[in-house]
Amino acid sequence: MSAVLVKDLTMRYRGHTALHGIGLELAPDTIHGLLGRNGAGKTTLMRILTGQEFESSGRVEVFGQPPRENDAVLRRVCFIRESLKYPTYFKLREVLAAAAVACDNWDAAFAQRLVRDFEVPSDRQLKKLSRGQLSAVGIVIGLASRAPLTLFDEPYLGLDAVARQIFYDRLLEDFAEHPRTIVLSTHLIDEVADLIEHVVLIDGGRVVLDEDADELRGRAVSVSGPAEAVTAYAEGVAPLHRSELGGRLKVALPRRPERPADGVSVDPLSLQELIVLTTNQGDRK
Numbered sequence: 153m154s155a156v157l158v159k160d161l162t163m164r165y166r167g168h169t170a171l172h173g174i175g176l177e178l179a180p181d182t183i184h185g186l187l188g189r190n191g192a193g194k195t196t197l198m199r200i201l202t203g204q205e206f207e208s209s210g211r212v213e214v215f216g217q218p219p220r221e222n223d224a225v226l227r228r229v230c231f232i233r234e235s236l237k238y239p240t241y242f243k244l245r246e247v248l249a250a251a252a253v254a255c256d257n258w259d260a261a262f263a264q265r266l267v268r269d270f271e272v273p274s275d276r277q278l279k280k281l282s283r284g285q286l287s288a289v290g291i292v293i294g295l296a297s298r299a300p301l302t303l304f305d306e307p308y309l310g311l312d313a314v315a316r317q318i319f320y321d322r323l324l325e326d327f328a329e330h331p332r333t334i335v336l337s338t339h340l341i342d343e344v345a346d347l348i349e350h351v352v353l354i355d356g357g358r359v360v361l362d363e364d365a366d367e368l369r370g371r372a373v374s375v376s377g378p379a380e381a382v383t384a385y386a387e388g389v390a391p392l393h394r395s396e397l398g399g400r401l402k403v404a405l406p407r408r409p410e411r412p413a414d415g416v417s418v419d420p421l422s423l424q425e426l427i428v429l430t431t432n433q434g435d436r437k
């Protein structure tokens with residue numbers, strides 16, 4: 153059974169359609185990257201999956217059931233958003249105690265370890281924490297919840313590079329021991345490129361990519377070198393992107409098996425470059 157099944161899902165706000173009849177199936181026990189430009193519809197989709205918003209039309213199932221007002225499903229789901237609001241007088245230990253009650257799979261020892269890793273002060277009111285420390289609180293809850301479906305929506309506002317790396321490392325370590333379905337929405341694509349196993353790219357409320365990350369990584373290459381040699385190598389193939397400077401040409405191409413001529417280098421395209429290219433192609437249509 154898929155962890156998430158979405159068919160012909162449309163979400164209309166007054167005067168604006170955020171999701172246009174999208175279809176999607178997320179495999180269980182997989183780390184999915186939910187990517188897309190600002191306003192693409194990622195948060196809207198996650199809000200619907202977590203029962204915080206109701207679709208205008210279409211079918212939505214989480215673990216085989218509609219999430220809408222469904223306590224049995226929602227107890228298995230944890231949604232960490234960019235700016236989670238906590239009762240401001242709460243301290244960390246009170247938030248963790250509440251999370252322990254709300255989450256069936258809560259691991260208190262893991263939560264404490266993460267608190268130490270992120271150096272979040274436990275005895276300070278949350279309203280006095282820094283922006284990054286507050287983001288760390290969300291990450292602690294998301295990871296320690298071990299929810300069968302855990303969604304992180306840009307969870308690291310204000311989090312420094314060291315803390316973000318701790319998040320990625322702990323996520324991977326814990327996922328290896330306790331596989332679950334993770335949906336990670338982020339604009340820091342290069343940072344999470346090695347983490348995500350499956351990519352869903354949304355653009356303008358439509359799914360424009362839905363593929364395993366490994367397949368995507370092998371999909372295209374960047375070819376650069378003297379313009380004439382690169383042109384010869386690329387002959388007959390429509391480039392995904394092209395830029396020329398001086399006598400040197402750089403093109404992004406679907407992967408080609410032929411050996412390039414001397415002086416022409418062929419490098420894999422990064423996931424971020426692929427996502428940008430795919431999104432730009434969508435814009436041109």
Ligand SMILES: Nc1ncnc2c1ncn2[C@@H]1O[C@H](COP(=O)(O)OP(=O)(O)OP(=O)(O)O)[C@@H](O)[C@H]1O
Nearest residue numbers: 165166168170188189190191192193194195196197
């Ligand atoms: N309550 C609402 N009423 C009207 N329009 C909304 C509402 N919520 C979201 N939208 C619009 O729906 C579109 C999708 O928004 P959404 O928050 O899902 O995008 P996103 O992909 O999460 O973007 P970002 O990366 O900036 O967070 C946007 O154009 C947004 O303005």
